[in-house]
Amino acid sequence: MKELTVIKIGGNIVDQPAALEEFLKAFSKYPAPKILIHGGGVMASELSAKMGIEVKMQNGRRVTDLDTLKLVTMVYAGWINKSIVAILQKLGCNAIGLSGADGDLVPATRRSPEPVDFGYVGDVNPVDINSSLLESLLGRGITPVFCAITHDRNGSLLNTNADTMASSLAIALSSDFYTRLIYCFEKEGVLYDQENPDSVVPLITRANYQTMKDNGAITGGMLPKLDNAFAAIESGVSEVCIKHASNLGNNKGTVLR
């Protein structure tokens, strides 16, 4: 079975031009076929403040009203996506920048307004992904670069979580590829000790994950990321890696199988 790598890069890296360029150099050298999904970063919040768009929150989470949807589409699908594509083209990687609306590649369902209305926010079901067009692009040596903007097939764009966008793409393509999903962020991986970057857990299996949760070794924001990763593995993804963006070219980080 042919291999495919789906790589997600977090917003914190996207915000730092030097770190982003270093990451994109490693990404351009990474064996194809490959797909990149990028997060948003703080540019949307900065622009939001400049434009006087009020940040609305519900239950501690941001609400995507129409002004915010315009803003994130401009920043994510516009400047960040096309800048990444231009840099990858310079590096010899034939990238194509995409949202989920393009080619109906990643349709999504607007989240129910009950109990909390988060606005123009969409959730992806991997079975709806148009993997045939993606495989055709990959077959031509093209590298898709996705922002986490999707559409509802009814004329609306939707803001989507970039982590689940990445796992959905990996799941959809895992029927035709041995698929590796890599989350690149600003930490070395899953850590035993949050204060010690050398305490990376090298391998987590479903069995020791439960133990680590039970004894409190993994807590907080890492839990939904890992739950999401194991769900991807159960849906066909062969391997998930969580690592620092500067380690894309080596085998440091945490592997989940």
Add this chain to the structure above:
Amino acid sequence: MKELTVIKIGGNIVDQPAALEEFLKAFSKYPAPKILIHGGGVMASELSAKMGIEVKMQNGRRVTDLDTLKLVTMVYAGWINKSIVAILQKLGCNAIGLSGADGDLVPATRRSPEPVDFGYVGDVNPVDINSSLLESLLGRGITPVFCAITHDRNGSLLNTNADTMASSLAIALSSDFYTRLIYCFEKEGVLYDQENPDSVVPLITRANYQTMKDNGAITGGMLPKLDNAFAAIESGVSEVCIKHASNLGNNKGTVLR
């Protein structure tokens, strides 16, 4: 020879949601294969004012500095491009939103800083266009939707004139298709009398164009549009039409052959 239609829609239509949707309905019914190129509209200027970005002019023309490049990429490649794609998807037209950087489809050369430095502005040479990828997308029943943002293959995005982007795409594809290029804007076509929308010139040939220029029947802003159109015809485009956006579905307007 297979037919192809390349349609350019001006910024004035993009700015009016109702007119845009009406145009996109007609576009979605227009026979494929087809390509859409859209202009920018006033959203970039409005946002520019909100963000406090100063509009710089040189010899009466706007200069694209880095802030302006960010802005136009956000507006053209981000919100306008993806909104059009989402509406076309709703209308059953499988659109894919693209800039010239994507898939290296439309590389451009940054305009010389001498005698006037217009900043991040690029000019397209039709021979550089990657028509093979475009034809592959068209062959899959996909409709490319372009904003007029290109790249220099050296990591920079470039702001490009949407009219010449459209004619360059039409020229590049005219070796494999009988190519029709349609400019849709807010007038009925080329008019004998600017005050009378019923005075549309139905057909302009190279021969009567010269006569009309000589006797002053065509003047002003229409001249570069028509020069550009005849240059496209000389480079292989079969026919150019200039018409009101609301007339895409009928044969009103001016035909150039």
